[in-house]
Amino acid sequence: MREQQENAAVLRVRGLNVDYQTKKGAAKALKDIDFAIHAGERVGLVGESGCGKSTLLKTIMGVLPKNGDVTSGRIELDGVNLLEVDDETRRKARWAEVAMITQSALNALNPVRRVGDQIIEAVRAHRPIDKQEANALVHRLFEMVGVAPERARDYPHQFSGGMRQRAVIAMALALSPKMIVADEPTTALDVIVQDQIFARLRELQAENQFALILVTHDLALVAENCQRVMVMYAGTLVESGPTEEVIAAPKHPYTIGLINAVSVLGSDKQPISIPGSPPDLMEKIDGCRFAQRCPLATSICKDQMPEAVVIASPGGERMVRCHHWQQAEDFALRASNPDVWQSVSAV
């Protein structure tokens, strides 16, 4: 079973480290990232602002800004390391094999071109397509994402926000990619439109079997839409596993804190946010990056980065990077008391 899963990985990231060069020095934006995504899987990537979610997606897409450096690691798409291929192969892999949907559909669409024409152009950049075939493709893609096909002749400003985001999804699907990475794709939309778009995305994914990485701040969105979740903190993956299991029994104190910080509608449970803020990424940190805010931290946490521990579980493998993960169950019971978090003094 394990062997099969290894083989079916669409994307495998190994030992990935990314720095941003700044005037003040190098900021370690991604540190020792390892994970795999399998065909047809939907995986949520969560973590607070600035933890490196967009950096990870940009690195996978090969669109890091100029000051972003991959200092080590591999990004294997169907076994081929994208960090070693030439620019042309890389360009072809972008969109045709991995497509990206960003938060702002407005940025992805050209305001002075008809929406349908933009989709055709995106396809033509990768393969020749005649006019009749192009029109039929746009018609089919618009139907797929739930926009009336005759609207393909409209300009982006004639679309509502939800329609624009659907058009961007249509563009992402146009080349039948193996994988779609979506960076907060519906944050700008109201929850009803958001739910409709995700329902459609799930259906499309079941039909087309592309793998999906969904970046979001919203754990509830991950619970509804993703079989697996990866939790990121200050550039490292601290926990991953089947979504239901991670939410029901988190193993990392940071995940416990994130879950505590979500308010539940209709419940009198008070959300508790984690006091403090993530570390400065310029600083050299030898130990666990969460140690300064962690009620469980001891001296080892400050000195040594915890190894990734893999735990067998009913729904698939789980991973946690914490020296004290075996205390997680007990800590989760105490963690609903805000005093437990407030009492953390720098270790």
Ligand SMILES: Nc1ncnc2c1ncn2[C@@H]1O[C@H](COP(=O)(O)OP(=O)(O)OP(=O)(O)O)[C@@H](O)[C@H]1O
């Ligand atoms: N071009 C850049 N130059 C220098 N530092 C950068 C650059 N882009 C991002 N960073 C830094 O890298 C870290 C990770 O940023 P990133 O945008 O990946 O986070 P994020 O998890 O996507 O956050 P958000 O949830 O706010 O979108 C942050 O500390 C950020 O300040």
Ligand SMILES: [Mg+2]
């Ligand atoms: Mg981001």
